[in-house]
Amino acid sequence: MHESILKERQLSTCISSITLQDIRTLKELYQLKAETRELREPVVRNIIKQRVVGQACVESLKNALYSLETIYIDDDTGQRLLRLDGMKQIEVDLTYEIRELQKDIYYLEYGEDKFIDYLAKFIPDFRTYINEGVSLLRGKRFSAFITDRDGTTNNYCGRYRSSVQPIYNSVFLTRFAKNCCQYPIIITSAPLRDFGILNVSINPSNTFVYAGSKGREFIDLNGEFNSFPIEDKKQKLIRLLNDRMLVLLQDPNFEKFNFIGSALQIKFGQTTVARQDISHSIKEAESAAFLEKVKGIVREIDPTGKNFRIEDTGLDIEIILTIEGVAGEAPIKDFDKGDGLSFISSKLGMSISKSPTLVCGDTPSDIPMLKKAVEMFDDVWAIFVTRDERLKKQVEEICPNSYTVPYPDILLTILGLLSL
Numbered sequence: 316m317h318e319s320i321l322k323e324r325q326l327s328t329c330i331s332s333i334t335l336q337d338i339r340t341l342k343e344l345y346q347l348k349a350e351t352r353e354l355r356e357p358v359v360r361n362i363i364k365q366r367v368v369g370q371a372c373v374e375s376l377k378n379a380l381y382s383l384e385t386i387y388i389d390d391d392t393g394q395r396l397l398r399l400d401g402m403k404q405i406e407v408d409l410t411y412e413i414r415e416l417q418k419d420i421y422y423l424e425y426g427e428d429k430f431i432d433y434l435a436k437f438i439p440d441f442r443t444y445i446n447e448g449v450s451l452l453r454g455k456r457f458s459a460f461i462t463d464r465d466g467t468t469n470n471y472c473g474r475y476r477s478s479v480q481p482i483y484n485s486v487f488l489t490r491f492a493k494n495c496c497q498y499p500i501i502i503t504s505a506p507l508r509d510f511g512i513l514n515v516s517i518n519p520s521n522t523f524v525y526a527g528s529k530g531r532e533f534i535d536l537n538g539e540f541n542s543f544p545i546e547d548k549k550q551k552l553i554r555l556l557n558d559r560m561l562v563l564l565q566d567p568n569f570e571k572f573n574f575i576g577s578a579l580q581i582k583f584g585q586t587t588v589a590r591q592d593i594s595h596s597i598k599e600a601e602s603a604a605f606l607e608k609v610k611g612i613v614r615e616i617d618p619t620g621k622n623f624r625i626e627d628t629g630l631d632i633e634i635i636l637t638i639e640g641v642a643g644e645a646p647i648k649d650f651d652k653g654d655g656l657s658f659i660s661s662k663l664g665m666s667i668s669k670s671p672t673l674v675c676g677d678t679p680s681d682i683p684m685l686k687k688a689v690e691m692f693d694d695v696w697a698i699f700v701t702r703d704e705r706l707k708k709q710v711e712e713i714c715p716n717s718y719t720v721p722y723p724d725i726l727l728t729i730l731g732l733l734s735l
Contacts, residue, residue, distance in 0.1 A: 530655015
């Protein structure tokens with residue numbers, strides 16, 4: 316595992332191949348990313364089964380990388396440009412797509428030990444964080460590993476549709492899931508599918524419980540689908556909301572929001588639409604005006620404010636169906652990741668175990684998940700990926716057995732090394 320994953324005598328072939336492409340449209344970009352997913356998924360399976368990966372796979376990844384690196388760059392702005400349709404263009408930041416391909420290529424060509432050295436060159440204090448994290452959790456077998464995805468176990472991408480999981484990422488996570496825990500659960504705000512976490516993940520089948528829409532919907536380790544019940548009245552309201560959002564995003568004044576960040580995500584019991592991306596490609600005034608437009612639509616559909624809550628992250632507008640609150644609290648509340656974890660736990664029959672539970676997140680939206688875990692389980696440990704001192708303090712107050720790191724690749728490496 317630690318030597319080069321490529322050998323002169325190749326024991327496995329590349330199931331799919333990627334040719335050099337002239338990428339000029341956003342559609343072509345997404346098609347190329349889909350091809351990288353089709354290639355990466357079987358590569359991970361081969362590595363996990365300790366089969367050697369063929370050089371042809373690496374050449375295909377290099378073709379994909381070169382195709383991205385040669386996308387037209389505007390001389391005035393220095394940004395890469397792609398057409399939406401016809402003559403309409405959009406600036407695209409391809410940092411994630413390019414960087415993760417570079418890392419996968421290095422990982423396959425030079426092996427895990429040198430790959431970890433490679434990460435250490437770019438991430439400040441990498442070795443210190445790794446040593447402390449591994450020392451903190453070494454020797455533990457977890458009853459559950461409960462984690463967020465984007466910003467936690469996966470680096471952020473400017474467009475969710477492009478955030479295909481890298482090979483090295485999947486190997487580290489899969490190894491940890493198989494060797495170190497009983498219930499590996501990914502809880503994300505994104506939908507499950509079309510377009511959701513299942514469309515961008517490459518982990519082998521039956522490795523993770525995938526929970527979308529903050530846990531309102533999930534697929535268990537046997538592939539069974541489960542969903543949190545929603546009453547008919549609220550189902551009708553959210554369908555009306557989604558219809559209104561689809562019409563809004565066809566308006567030439569607002570169609571650009573289809574192509575940034577999370578874009579429009581129709582989830583189970585929740586709708587998310589991006590108003591900004593991590594590159595801040597939308598002018599602040601335009602982003603703020605779009606937020607007010609969306610709020611106006613929600614008020615028209617739900618004038619009393621009893622059925623929807625709006626959560627603005629600064630990047631995404633999350634419109635969430637409310638649920639009944641716990642006795643003694645507010646009569647209605649947002650559905651959060653804590654509610655999702657409670658629902659998933661009851662469906663899976665997760666019993667209180669003497670074994671520890673590990674919770675990982677990166678934003679305040681992951682705090683309810685951590686609080687619920689501390690409420691449900693006796694021995695909870697947490698690793699959060701954040702440079703926000705306020706969030707770090709909040710995590711420490713909720714879970715004394717906690718550790719924070721500044722980048723997802725640090726968390727991934729800790730998990731990868733713990734599972735050897």
